[in-house]
Amino acid sequence: MTPPPHPPHPQARPRRTADAAPGRRQPGRPGADAPDQRERVLDAAIACWVEHGIAATTLRRIADRAEVNPALLHYYFGDKAQLREAVIEARILPAFEGLRARIAGEGNDVAGLVAGFVQGVGALVAAHPWLPALWVREVLCEGGGLRDVLFERLGPQLPLMMAGRFAEARARGELNADLDPRLLMVSLVGLTLFPIAGAPVWRQLFGAGDLDFDALRLHTLALLDRGLELPAMPSEETR
8 A cells, every 4th residue: 555645744834936036136127226326326326427428338337336236227217318307307407497597697787797797607517516427428529419408408408598588797897799699608618617617727737736617607707707908008208
C-alpha cells in the first residue's frame, strides 16, 4: 500500500520572488524620497542642457547626473518632450516671474524701467546662475530648443511689454526720439545677459577677476545714464 504524501510543514510559506521581496519597489515606482528625486531630476536636466545642449542630452544622461534609476524619469515625465515641458514650467518660467513683476511695478518711468531691468537681471542670475549660458545656447543659437519659449511665453511678458512702454514714453517726449524702442530693448539685453554669460572670457582677457556682477551692474547703469560723456575740453582762452 502506497503511503499518503507527507502534508506540508506547518511553517512552510510560498517562496518569494526577487521582485516581491520586502521593501523592494516595482520598477519605475517612486519611493519615500520621491519629491526630492523629482527636484534632482529637474536640476540635473538644466545642468546637462547647459553642458551638452537639449538635443544631445538623453534621459539616461540626466538620470546618471541625478543619480536615479532611468525608469523614474519615465514614471514622472514620460518622455524627453514631457521632461522639457516640466523644466520650463518648474524652473525657467518661475525664474523670469520675479523680473517681470519687478518691471511691472516700475510704471511708465523710463529711468525706473531701465534700472529695474538691469538690477532685476542681476538678481535673476544670482539666483539662477545657469540661465545666461542656457539662454545663449538654446535661445540665441540657431535651432535652440527653447527659442519657442521666448516667442510664445516670455516675449509678451517682458521684452514686448517693455518696448511698448518705451514707445509710449517716446511719444510723450520722455525718451530720445532717435532711439527705437525695440532696439533699446535689444541693447538692454546685450548689456546685461551677454556680459554675464561671457564673464569667464573677459575676466581672463582683461585680468578682471576683481570685477563681480555688482560692479558690472553699476557700470551698466552708469553707461546707460551718462553714456560716454567726456569732461569739457578747455577753450583756447583758458589755456
